[in-house]
Amino acid sequence: xxxxxxxxxxxxxxxxxxxxxxxxxxxxxxxxxxxxxxxxxxxxxxxxxxxxxxxxxxxxxxxxxxxxxxxxxxxxxxxxxxxxxxxxxxxxxxxxxxxxxxxxxxxxxxxxxxxxxxxxxxxxxxxxxxxxxxxxxxxxxxxxxxxxxxxxxxxxxxxxxxxxxxxxxxxxxxxxxxxxxxxxxxxxxxxxxxxxxxxxxxxxxxxxxxxxxxxxxxxxxxxxxxxxxxxxxxxxxxxxxxxxxxxxxxxxxxxxxxxxxxxxxxxxxxxxxxxxxxxxxxxxxxxxxxxxxxxxxxxxxxxxxxxxxxxxxxxxxxxxxxxxxxxxxxxxxxxxxxxxxxxxxxxxx
Numbered sequence: 001x002x003x004x005x006x007x008x009x010x011x012x013x014x015x016x017x018x019x020x021x022x023x024x025x026x027x028x029x030x031x032x033x034x035x036x037x038x039x040x041x042x043x044x045x046x047x048x049x050x051x052x053x054x055x056x057x058x059x060x061x062x063x064x065x066x067x068x069x070x071x072x073x074x075x076x077x078x079x080x081x082x083x084x085x086x087x088x089x090x091x092x093x094x095x096x097x098x099x100x101x102x103x104x105x106x107x108x109x110x111x112x113x114x115x116x117x118x119x120x121x122x123x124x125x126x127x128x129x130x131x132x133x134x135x136x137x138x139x140x141x142x143x144x145x146x147x148x149x150x151x152x153x154x155x156x157x158x159x160x161x162x163x164x165x166x167x168x169x170x171x172x173x174x175x176x177x178x179x180x181x182x183x184x185x186x187x188x189x190x191x192x193x194x195x196x197x198x199x200x201x202x203x204x205x206x207x208x209x210x211x212x213x214x215x216x217x218x219x220x221x222x223x224x225x226x227x228x229x230x231x232x233x234x235x236x237x238x239x240x241x242x243x244x245x246x247x248x249x250x251x252x253x254x255x256x257x258x259x260x261x262x263x264x265x266x267x268x269x270x271x272x273x274x275x276x277x278x279x280x281x282x283x284x285x286x287x288x289x290x291x292x293x294x295x296x297x298x299x300x301x302x303x304x305x306x307x308x309x310x311x312x313x314x315x316x317x318x319x320x321x322x323x324x325x326x327x328x329x330x331x332x333x334x335x336x337x338x339x340x341x342x343x344x345x346x347x348x349x
Contacts, residue, residue: 007042007074014038014072022070037064038072046075059083090147092133097153100160107131107157109164110331111182113340114302114324117316122344124215126183126324127165128331129157154187161185163203165214168334170207177341183215185247188222192229197236211241217268219247227258238263245302249290260297267294269320271305278310291318 004010021036039060047053060075062083067073096106107129114124131139148154165184172180190196204211216237223230223246234244245266246259269290273283287303294301303315306325315323329340 007040010040010042011072011074014040018070018072035070037061037069039064039075040072041075056080086147089136089139089144090151092136093131093144093147093153094151096131096133097148097156097160100156106133107160107164108333109161109168110333111168111337112324112331113329114183114322115328117312117320117323121348122180122341123322124181124183125337126217126331127161127168127185129161129185130331149187149189152189155189155193158185158187158190159199162199163206166203166207166209169209169213171334172338172341175338175342177338177345180341181213181215181243183217183245185217186222188219188225191218191222191233192226194233196233197240200237200242201240212243215243215245215266217245217247220249223262224258231262234263264299266300266302266322268302268304271325274303274305274311274315274325275307277314278308284314287315287320288318291320295319 001010001013017038018036021034024031024033026032039057039062041047041053041056041060043053046056056075059080060073063079064071064073073079100107110128110130111125112128113122114126115121116123129141129145131141131144133139145154148157162184165182169182186196200214200216203209204213218230218234223234238244243266244262244264245268246262246264247268248270249267267290269287273286273290276283277287278284291301300321301319302322302324303311303320304324306312306315306323306327308327311325312323312327332340
């Protein structure tokens, strides 16, 4: 664009392009639509020459895609830095996944207790993936899980989590810890593959475990994707005797008509509703309605992110079955988890 007074002029043109391009089009009797993503860079602020301007506009375009598509974004230097950081993390993640072995593994599992509300008993744990990279240090799952999903690395990484969880459960039993079910998070890509059932069956058999030893969690959005395939896989896992849960419930767009057909036993109330449950009437109402809905469907309710006694008491009054959060314990490495469970057992005998 030439003769523009400021960056706002470019933004107006981009908005007009988005409106025009995204208009529905009828093709062979089917209505189709396009969601354009536009990146904008300005000369000379964003580069001294045409090649640099185009490269930076391309960077901005990918930022527009990551921001949800159907929008425009301007280039900034920080955006370019973020793209470089992401590329480095992706490369490190690929190398870490490809080199997993018993003697060389950058990944590990932490475990967070799940507490029965009424009795205060520890009935379960959730296995949580951690990544400690020699170059980048300890990386938050919120950062690397998204990259793993985008690149397809979540499939081998998720398979490793299943095997490693089962191995650690066997180790727990050898340490005298029994009657504790461990929840494993399953990705959307894993659910879409038929080998998930064979993988789970093989891991249980390898470590001499029973289906009661694990629970599989899928997110609400995952459960709604490819419903026929998802239902088939979950039915097979349920037929094996494995408990199934919907994680992050309330954050997606569930069809309750579909939800009631899923062979699930638990709903996990997302932490975003628990955080302000004492002060936000909307969050309190959502929690109350979700717990009532779950119970009416014969499901147990687990609340995540419980950090205060007031939150615990509020959820207890609502009839929430299980609680999980920093009020009871942060996620812990295996040795600390064993110590925690042994201390609990000693205090309840």
